[in-house]
Amino acid sequence: MSPDLGAEVTRLREQVATLHGELVRYNLVAWTAGNVSARVPGADLMVIKPSGVSYDDLRPDNMIVCDLDGVVVEGDLSPSSDTAAHAYVYRAMPEVGGVVHTHSSYATAWAACGESIPCHLTAQADEFGGEIPVGPFALIGGDDIGKGIVATLSGHRSPAVLMRNHGVFTIGKDARAAVKAAVMCEDVARTAHLARTLGRPVPMAREDIDSLYDRYQNVYGQPGVSATP
Ligand SMILES: [Zn+2]
Numbered sequence: 001m002s003p004d005l006g007a008e009v010t011r012l013r014e015q016v017a018t019l020h021g022e023l024v025r026y027n028l029v030a031w032t033a034g035n036v037s038a039r040v041p042g043a044d045l046m047v048i049k050p051s052g053v054s055y056d057d058l059r060p061d062n063m064i065v066c067d068l069d070g071v072v073v074e075g076d077l078s079p080s081s082d083t084a085a086h087a088y089v090y091r092a093m094p095e096v097g098g099v100v101h102t103h104s105s106y107a108t109a110w111a112a113c114g115e116s117i118p119c120h121l122t123a124q125a126d127e128f129g130g131e132i133p134v135g136p137f138a139l140i141g142g143d144d145i146g147k148g149i150v151a152t153l154s155g156h157r158s159p160a161v162l163m164r165n166h167g168v169f170t171i172g173k174d175a176r177a178a179v180k181a182a183v184m185c186e187d188v189a190r191t192a193h194l195a196r197t198l199g200r201p202v203p204m205a206r207e208d209i210d211s212l213y214d215r216y217q218n219v220y221g222q223p224g225v226s227a228t229p
Contacts, residue, residue, distance in 0.1 A: 005043055013063045015038060017060045019036045020035075020055055021058075028104040029102055029103070029104070033102070036048075039097045044068045046067075046087065048080050050062055051080050052078075084143060084145070099175075104167070104185070110189055110193075112165060115134060119204055119209055120203065122212055125216075127181065127188070132158050132189070136163070145169075148163060159177070
């Protein structure tokens with residue numbers, strides 16, 4: 001590994017370890033279920049959580065470096081059991097720099113019902129540009145989960161997919177953006193559920209959703225600073 005690549009892997013080990021703390025902070029995970037990965041720019045590598053290690057014990061030095069077939073390149077522990085799904089997404093979607101998986105309660109309840117989350121909120125229009133879609137049922141282990149994620153999110157505005165009977169996968173330009181999408185997905189799923197229990201949520205006009213999405217993605221935030229810094 002060249003010195004430049006080594007420095008990048010070191011930076012991403014720190015980032016990915018730290019971002020797992022955000023899953024805990026936002027109450028998106030129970031026990032060890034849930035994982036974050038980051039693509040190593042300029043290399044066919046990714047940094048991902050080790051399998052079955054408590055969030056309290058995750059550190060930069062026990063993150064796992066894998067190639068994009070899920071084969072371990074650096075690390076003493078086994079990588080996350082969801083490594084194949086992360087790797088498939090990186091192979092199929094070159095623009096993706098980060099992937100997150102959670103079983104966050106409200107979003108996963110929608111996945112259990114096999115129902116996409118309709119866009120009834122400006123915050124959802126901002127982040128997701130419309131509905132948050134449901135992906136197919138797929139068993140863990142091979143490429144089926146990855147295929148389902150890619151088939152659902154390719155050409156879709158939403159960076160989040162609700163994999164049926166399973167949970168949430170999100171993508172982003174980097175790992176931090178994917179974590180933000182996971183946090184916002186759970187927030188939207190919770191409010192949408194509450195709205196359903198109160199009554200009948202009011203649909204939004206397609207042109208209003210488009211306008212909100214365009215403004216948020218292109219104008220929102222501090223000048224020169226991305227909405228997902
Ligand atoms: Zn899962």
